[in-house]
Amino acid sequence: MSAVMSRTARLRHPVAGTLAVAGYVVMIVPILFVVATAFTAGSTLRFPPDGLSLRWFGEAVAYTPFMEAVVSSLQLAVLATGLALLLGVPVTLAIHRGKIPGKGLLEGLFLSPLVVPELVVGLALYQQLMIGLRLDNFTTLLLGHTALLLPYAVRVTGASLALADPALEEAARGLGASPLRAFVTVTLPMLRPGLISAGLLGFVTSFNNVPLSLLLQTRDFRTLPVTMLDYVQQSYDPMVAAASTLVLAATVVVAIVAERTVGFAKIFGGINR
Amino acid sequence: MTTPAAELVGVSQRFGSFTAVDSIDLQIPRGRLTTLLGPSGCGKTTTLRMLAGYSAPTSGRILIDGDDATRLPPEKRNLGMVFQSYALFPHMTVADNVAYGPKMRKVPAAERRRRAGEALELVGLAHLADRKPKQLSGGQQQRVALARAIAIRPRLLLLDEPLSNLDARLRVQMRAEIRRIQSETGLTVVLVTHDQDEALEMSDEMVLMRSGKIVQSGAPRDVFPAPADRFVAEFLGYENFLTLADGRQAAVRPEHLRVLPADTSAATSADGGIVLDAVVLDVAYRGVDLLVTLEATDPAGNAVRLLADHRADTATGPTPSAGDRVRLLAPEARLAHLSADSTAAPTAPTTAPTASTAPTEGIS
Ligand SMILES: Nc1ncnc2c1ncn2[C@@H]1O[C@H](COP(=O)(O)OP(=O)(O)OP(=O)(O)O)[C@@H](O)[C@H]1O
Numbered sequence: 001m002s003a004v005m006s007r008t009a010r011l012r013h014p015v016a017g018t019l020a021v022a023g024y025v026v027m028i029v030p031i032l033f034v035v036a037t038a039f040t041a042g043s044t045l046r047f048p049p050d051g052l053s054l055r056w057f058g059e060a061v062a063y064t065p066f067m068e069a070v071v072s073s074l075q076l077a078v079l080a081t082g083l084a085l086l087l088g089v090p091v092t093l094a095i096h097r098g099k100i101p102g103k104g105l106l107e108g109l110f111l112s113p114l115v116v117p118e119l120v121v122g123l124a125l126y127q128q129l130m131i132g133l134r135l136d137n138f139t140t141l142l143l144g145h146t147a148l149l150l151p152y153a154v155r156v157t158g159a160s161l162a163l164a165d166p167a168l169e170e171a172a173r174g175l176g177a178s179p180l181r182a183f184v185t186v187t188l189p190m191l192r193p194g195l196i197s198a199g200l201l202g203f204v205t206s207f208n209n210v211p212l213s214l215l216l217q218t219r220d221f222r223t224l225p226v227t228m229l230d231y232v233q234q235s236y237d238p239m240v241a242a243a244s245t246l247v248l249a250a251t252v253v254v255a256i257v258a259e260r261t262v263g264f265a266k267i268f269g270g271i272n273r
Numbered sequence: 274m275t276t277p278a279a280e281l282v283g284v285s286q287r288f289g290s291f292t293a294v295d296s297i298d299l300q301i302p303r304g305r306l307t308t309l310l311g312p313s314g315c316g317k318t319t320t321l322r323m324l325a326g327y328s329a330p331t332s333g334r335i336l337i338d339g340d341d342a343t344r345l346p347p348e349k350r351n352l353g354m355v356f357q358s359y360a361l362f363p364h365m366t367v368a369d370n371v372a373y374g375p376k377m378r379k380v381p382a383a384e385r386r387r388r389a390g391e392a393l394e395l396v397g398l399a400h401l402a403d404r405k406p407k408q409l410s411g412g413q414q415q416r417v418a419l420a421r422a423i424a425i426r427p428r429l430l431l432l433d434e435p436l437s438n439l440d441a442r443l444r445v446q447m448r449a450e451i452r453r454i455q456s457e458t459g460l461t462v463v464l465v466t467h468d469q470d471e472a473l474e475m476s477d478e479m480v481l482m483r484s485g486k487i488v489q490s491g492a493p494r495d496v497f498p499a500p501a502d503r504f505v506a507e508f509l510g511y512e513n514f515l516t517l518a519d520g521r522q523a524a525v526r527p528e529h530l531r532v533l534p535a536d537t538s539a540a541t542s543a544d545g546g547i548v549l550d551a552v553v554l555d556v557a558y559r560g561v562d563l564l565v566t567l568e569a570t571d572p573a574g575n576a577v578r579l580l581a582d583h584r585a586d587t588a589t590g591p592t593p594s595a596g597d598r599v600r601l602l603a604p605e606a607r608l609a610h611l612s613a614d615s616t617a618a619p620t621a622p623t624t625a626p627t628a629s630t631a632p633t634e635g636i637s
């Protein structure tokens with residue numbers, strides 16, 4: 001509802017409209033530059049590109065550090081998202097349906113990673129887990145990413161739950177469902193759009209994360225963004241642009257799937273509670 | 274006497290320091306329709322929720338079919354609850370909603386479908402079985418909720434303000450509809466409402482609540498002419514309150530106060546009613562009748578403002594107009610003697626001189 005209102009407001013209001021267009025330009029134009037340079041036939045990262053070829057895509061796919069990093073990033077993102085949902089859903093249920101005192105505090109606690117700078121979190125994790133507890137770097141990164149995604153999981157699934165009538169679960173119980181069956185047959189279907197949204201959002205956030213991954217990287221486990229960052233520092237060829245374009249294409253595919261399954265309005269409506 | 278379908282024994286519910294339901298004793302007669310009636314916030318929903326098992330009483334016991342059910346979770350009570358919001362499962366079809374209860378009871382699929390069909394038939398919605406709840410009108414959703422609750426063959430059917438979300442016409446239709454379903458199925462029904470007309474029309478037994486306590490209960494025919502105290506009287510639409518010569522309080526309805534010419538002899542009151550001299554303050558035309566506002570002195574000598582419905586077609590004497598001096602007759606049979614104490618019997622005489630300061634509570 002508020003999304004619709006702000007959209008019409010934006011269209012009507014000339015200043016807001018101009019700002020919105022400017023916002024899209026600032027966001028989209030650099031992406032277009034990157035995509036364009038990725039198709040160059042030349043060997044420098046330059047716009048406009050020298051000729052047209054798919055050469056750098058081939059190079060990017062054949063470049064082992066990138067491909068290894070993709071696998072690492074995917075592993076990390078999938079696991080961290082899964083963990084965040086596994087932890088986040090019970091927390092959401094406790095906040096929205098539980099009869100526990102201090103709900104506000106609990107909610108605050110689980111949303112705090114949103115406001116604490118990631119570098120601080122990363123440093124804390126580095127000192128406590130890697131140095132203090134001698135956890136390996138993948139476990140530490142996984143914990144760090146999970147913490148990073150938890151607020152999204154709690155917030156987005158919470159938004160779905162807040163929309164659902166609490167009497168639904170009570171009705172299910174009254175009709176003979178145990179608490180667990182009521183959860184599986186009634187609450188979970190209500191949570192589905194929230195779970196999908198939170199999952200996608202979490203996955204993308206983890207996959208693109210730089211600060212935490214940068215702090216907690218080691219030689220044998222590096223995520224894609226960190227690897228690309230390293231690469232850019234050493235050489236300036238269009239392979240990075242090609243890699244970025246591939247990531248972008250994958251993201252677009254995910255976005256389309258998301259739109260088809262739950263719809264963007266729902267996903268982002270879920271966040272602006 | 275058979276065991277009541279359900280019974281509350283000294284049941285209280287406290288939320289922090291606030292007592293929402295205060296040690297009530299209540300028996301729900303089997304196969305009857307009992308209404309819980311009272312103003313907003315008096316604890317009706319809280320009582321129903323304790324009966325259904327959604328919240329445990331702070332103290333007291335709940336018996337269902339004579340067995341202690343105080344600690345039984347809702348899924349083990351086998352009660353059919355219809356929520357005010359209907360609470361239909363939005364991701365299931367109407368048929369699946371209604372079959373949900375039997376499914377949880379592990380009834381085989383074919384039998385489930387048959388029972389759901391039967392319940393939908395009962396509420397007249399068999400043709401909408403494949404719709405989703407969102408595609409139904411409010412009244413239809415309400416019937417589905419009813420069918421869903423009936424499909425589990427519940428020991429009691431609990432309805433929390435089932436008609437409050439419907440428009441006025443539909444509400445009146447559904448009163449009869451719920452009564453029909455009740456008598457066809459022989460179910461024991463507990464219905465929560467804050468509408469006295471609804472309660473009067475539908476109940477076998479009505480239970481009036483106020484501030485977490487039961488003030489009066491009984492069949493509408495017994496309760497309506499004899500409200501226990503001023504609160505109940507006001508809630509049931511009594512507008513006029515008098516203090517009698519002996520200090521007792523009495524209430525009379527506007528339609529029972531007769532406006533007579535000033536020279537009517539006091540002998541008219543041979544039937545034992547009260548005759549008061551009054552001045553007409555205002556006359557409002559209402560179609561079927563005139564609403565006459567009067568000022569009078571009651572038998573105890575207090576100035577009181579009274580309302581009388583004057584029906585030109587049945588009333589004797591001239592039509593009153595503002596400024597007229599008239600005589601008012603309140604027939605004895607129409608006087609409801611009130612008790613100052615909410616818990617006392619309706620006709621118990623009150624000697625307390627404070628009767629005229631009986632509590633007046635806002636009613637919604
Ligand atoms: N969970 C709760 N926590 C605290 N107070 C509550 C809670 N539930 C109900 N109350 C309070 O208890 C009182 C009785 O509430 P209840 O819902 O039973 O009223 P009701 O008679 O059903 O009113 P209405 O006609 O408005 O539905 C109210 O004052 C309400 O504010």
Ligand SMILES: [Mg+2]
Binds near residue numbers: 317318
């Ligand atoms: Mg209520």
